[in-house]
Amino acid sequence: MTPINSTGYDLKATSFKPEKKEGIKANSKEKVMSLFEDVTPFDWEDWKWQYSKRIRSKEVLKKIVNLTSSEEKGIDLSGEKLTMAIPPYVASLIDANDPNCPIRRQAIPLASELDISEDEMQDPCAEEAYSPVHGLVHRYPDRVLFLVNEMCAMYCRHCTRSRMVGDGSKGKGFNLKTYDAAFEYIKAHKEIRDVLISGGDPLLLSDQILESIIKRLKNIEHVELVRIGTRVPVTLPQRITEELVSMLKKYSPVWISIHFNHPKEITKRVKFACDLLADSGIPLGSQTVLLRGINDDPVIMKKLMQELLKIRVRPYYLYQCDPIMGSKHFRVPVAVGINIIEKLRGHTSGYAVPIFVVDVPGGGGKIPLGPEYVISKNDEGYTFRNHDNEQFFYRDPK
Numbered sequence: 001m002t003p004i005n006s007t008g009y010d011l012k013a014t015s016f017k018p019e020k021k022e023g024i025k026a027n028s029k030e031k032v033m034s035l036f037e038d039v040t041p042f043d044w045e046d047w048k049w050q051y052s053k054r055i056r057s058k059e060v061l062k063k064i065v066n067l068t069s070s071e072e073k074g075i076d077l078s079g080e081k082l083t084m085a086i087p088p089y090v091a092s093l094i095d096a097n098d099p100n101c102p103i104r105r106q107a108i109p110l111a112s113e114l115d116i117s118e119d120e121m122q123d124p125c126a127e128e129a130y131s132p133v134h135g136l137v138h139r140y141p142d143r144v145l146f147l148v149n150e151m152c153a154m155y156c157r158h159c160t161r162s163r164m165v166g167d168g169s170k171g172k173g174f175n176l177k178t179y180d181a182a183f184e185y186i187k188a189h190k191e192i193r194d195v196l197i198s199g200g201d202p203l204l205l206s207d208q209i210l211e212s213i214i215k216r217l218k219n220i221e222h223v224e225l226v227r228i229g230t231r232v233p234v235t236l237p238q239r240i241t242e243e244l245v246s247m248l249k250k251y252s253p254v255w256i257s258i259h260f261n262h263p264k265e266i267t268k269r270v271k272f273a274c275d276l277l278a279d280s281g282i283p284l285g286s287q288t289v290l291l292r293g294i295n296d297d298p299v300i301m302k303k304l305m306q307e308l309l310k311i312r313v314r315p316y317y318l319y320q321c322d323p324i325m326g327s328k329h330f331r332v333p334v335a336v337g338i339n340i341i342e343k344l345r346g347h348t349s350g351y352a353v354p355i356f357v358v359d360v361p362g363g364g365g366k367i368p369l370g371p372e373y374v375i376s377k378n379d380e381g382y383t384f385r386n387h388d389n390e391q392f393f394y395r396d397p398k
Helices: 029-033 047-052 069-080 102-107 176-188 207-218 242-249 268-279 298-310 334-344
Strands: 136-140 143-147 194-198 225-230 254-259 284-290 314-320 355-360 365-369 374-377 381-385 391-395
Touching: 136 176, 143 176, 176 207, 194 207, 207 225, 207 242, 242 268, 268 284, 284 298, 284 334, 298 314, 298 334, 314 334, 334 355, 334 365
Parallel strands: 143 194, 194 225, 225 254, 254 284, 284 314, 314 355
Antiparallel strands: 136 143, 355 365, 374 381, 381 391
């Protein structure tokens, strides 16, 4: 059997590596704060200030980042696909001179986003086809996806919902009135025991609105599990306040899945936010998207997963990047993800090994993939290989 890690994928040859530009020194909190008049450290820790001061123009961004021509063009045309919005906190993490900076690659548009390949789609997971009422996706028998807004703190360039998220101009209209149809559908379908609240990012809602959603779900007798999908602890960690955590704790258990993609995202400030959540007994998991030139390297992925465990976030899913419009420069062969799982399994803690999945186009759902450890099978049992490629026979009980 050919070892699964023989992918033929040359990371160095295929990773996105434009040349560095010298000039502006590396960013820092102080450098980014200098963009704003009369800003104080208290403002910096105010999530509403961070949100209202997001960097949305090329002219402002050029003061702290040496933009490449592709980035400048990408920003100019970003309104045609997905708007740009970068919180000052995230901007302080961007390497001003390195276009390969993993934070920069996810935050700043490239001209490549306007290069559409024939296999790309606006809605690759067919969420709209499985939406019985506005804002609700019912693709699996016992659980639903509940979309509650279209706003994010930062618009990640690989976003699978780029068709609908943004500044509110795409006409999806999520609000308290539109939620009613979703609640009525959930009440009427007693097979639904699990609700994932997502968006946009639900943690950008006020504490009061978010609480009203969670409370109404918890009051539905057959709903056993409420989850929140968010990237806010990474892109706007100031949003994780004691007031928010106290509210969530009232409705325990509420599970939170956080979108992490690179070890550089796990800062002291992010750790503090995750500590607030974990100390309150809120279970935390991570979801990571496999991205070319950002984390498509077993060493980087291993570091990310181990750092997540250190802040009490359990790695859950590693996603193959969905074929959204203009995502070709982010996507890698499926074999790369399988190879990464092989480099993790047996070489680090089991808790640090996520499930690699492909959310297959057309609404087929998540397909788990991994290395093949079965060498052969006969009437007596199985021949397996382990993480060191040693072979062992397991005799099936009769």
